[in-house]
Amino acid sequence: MAAVGSSASTRIVTEGEPLTLSCRYSIKRYGPSSVCWGRGCGALWCSGIIVQTDGSRVVSKVSEKYRLAGDLQSGLVDLTITNVSRKDKGPYCCRVDIDGYFNDKKRLQLLNPRDPTLSKNSLPPPYPARPEPLHSTDTWLRIQPSLAVEADGVNHSSILSTAGTMEETSYQHQLQIPVLSLCLCLLFLLVLGSTALLAFRRRIHKTDFTTERLQTRRPVEENIYTLD
Template sequence: MEGDQVTLPCRYSVQRYGRSSVCWGRGCGALWCSGAILQMDGSRVVSKTSEKYRLAGNLRLGLVDLTIGNISRADGGPYCCRVDINGYFNDKKVLHTIQVTQAVTPFPAPVGPHGEKSDPYTDRYPDSEPLPLLEEYTLNPRPNHPEVGSTNAEPTPSLPLHVYSPALYLSVSLLFLLLLGLVALLGFKRKLHQRCSFRGSLAGREPRHIIWAIEARRPVEENIYTLD
């Protein structure tokens, strides 16, 4: 955000390349930094365009970080660290991009006509009373908070028990219908059992056509033989 401080890292191996010249710029040019803002010759800083830029590393160890203080919107964009290494096209390049956002300012408190802080609610409703504290809302309020064991303490009111009548009636009706169905089922099974027992007893004593006639409740015509 605006006003912050940022450090851009950049380092190289002094043991391998020796102390080298380094530049920081707003871009990496063809031969050197374009728009150079800070330059070093391997042992010290030789130039910088503003006091807001400073070296935040150790040149002897190859630490050449760039610190930018009091960031502004104009400081956003690309940055390039370029280390001069002997040979053609051997320079080391480190690229960074800074994105700066606008600082968020806190919402100012309302100020009265005489410079004092005001409350929007009380200013709009001057005759309103302040709301009671949360601890004043209790399930069993006891006035004046009597001491334990005092006989003047009011008893805690009990909550009335409300029964939902339609639901009770519906439950009783369903239970009654269930009992009727159970009795009817038991009677049907008993009647079926008796009928099967009756058929079994007749099957052992009478012919099949007589049993069928008895069940169908038809008159039975027996064969009558006349002997001369």
């Protein structure tokens, strides 16, 4: 038997609270019909049956935790689950037995219990957003004492002071990088200049030595010419 009509929805409820899952059908159209509530719709009938009726009264129920709310004679077969717990999480199917093949009316609902400790009142208050610096790091450091306030027992003065110190340290590191680069450039130029100066001096010395040798050899050649 399949469904004449079926639907699925998700219900969220806080643990420990009751929850009612709705299900109804038309008595005028189908007449009093057997109904089952289970943890699944099953192939022929509910699987994991929780409670079921014969159309006029409840014929079986697994626990007092579950009860049918509404007038069965009017087609109202809502299921109420008392004291919802984490174990109740999952699908719940209401299935109405309609005469004929593939005529059953089914409604599938998903139950999702919520931890009661996760309420909005139990969440810690958010920290106030830190204002942006107006002009520079120095300006931020000057205005931070006036922004140090006590809220919910938290000393924001120390938080703001730490943030200002971190920004100042970062700024100092940024200044150290250009200074280091400048020193390396000056050292390179100094080495390059020293190398060029040594090469120039060696060249001058070599030129002077060559000139001196030529001047020394010229009288000898002249003396030889005179002897001839």
